[in-house]
Amino acid sequence: MGTLTSLILATMAFVGTHFLLSHPLRPALVARFGPRGFMGLYSLVALVTFGWMVWAAITMPWMPAAWIAPAWFFEWAAPALMLLASILLAGSFIGNPAFPDPGKGIAAVRPATGVFAITRHPMNWAFMIWAPTHLALSGTPLNIVIATGIFTLALLGSILQDGKKAALLGDAWRGWQARTSFVPFGALIAGKIPWSAARPGWIALIGGIGLWIAASWLHAMQVGVWAWF
Numbered sequence: 001m002g003t004l005t006s007l008i009l010a011t012m013a014f015v016g017t018h019f020l021l022s023h024p025l026r027p028a029l030v031a032r033f034g035p036r037g038f039m040g041l042y043s044l045v046a047l048v049t050f051g052w053m054v055w056a057a058i059t060m061p062w063m064p065a066a067w068i069a070p071a072w073f074f075e076w077a078a079p080a081l082m083l084l085a086s087i088l089l090a091g092s093f094i095g096n097p098a099f100p101d102p103g104k105g106i107a108a109v110r111p112a113t114g115v116f117a118i119t120r121h122p123m124n125w126a127f128m129i130w131a132p133t134h135l136a137l138s139g140t141p142l143n144i145v146i147a148t149g150i151f152t153l154a155l156l157g158s159i160l161q162d163g164k165k166a167a168l169l170g171d172a173w174r175g176w177q178a179r180t181s182f183v184p185f186g187a188l189i190a191g192k193i194p195w196s197a198a199r200p201g202w203i204a205l206i207g208g209i210g211l212w213i214a215a216s217w218l219h220a221m222q223v224g225v226w227a228w229f
Helices: 004-022 026-059 071-091 122-137 141-169 171-179 186-190 202-218 222-228
Strands: none
Touching (some): 026 141, 071 122, 071 202
């Protein structure tokens, strides 16, 4: 049977191997195995460590929550936050200049539109919204460990990604940083980007809403989602 210690170790392994493989170990491993071989290794390590996290979580004995969110958070705040996170996540797959070899920097010199007008790290911000939202819902030890690990991975991953992409893409990425914002809505509030540019688009909206409904149906926030209707 899994224990809290096992979950902590699994989460540390999942987060730690992501950082090691994405940054200090990446150049040497790419040189040795090639880009495709490296991506295979990266995916395998991520799958194994994530599987360990899941196994540790589902086999842990029940442990009481230190806090439970009030009804208004379940019914309104959490669903609203997760809807935003779902749209950011769905939109992040469309023309993301942070993806490997994004047209050798071409994607980073286009105008920032859609979810990238909201933040240049929409995928990571989806998880940075997910983690504290779920942590606020219930303070179980399981929730605390997983949410803390995911938030740390997404936050530090975004910061390190900016540095890595600036080194790889040079002025293209530095220009992208100057025109966009790290914090959601920052560039829009500052007037760098018109608010009209932040329309997510149909793919992000439909994909995000579909993901939001499906995920909400599977756990406690379904109460809040259906209360909206």
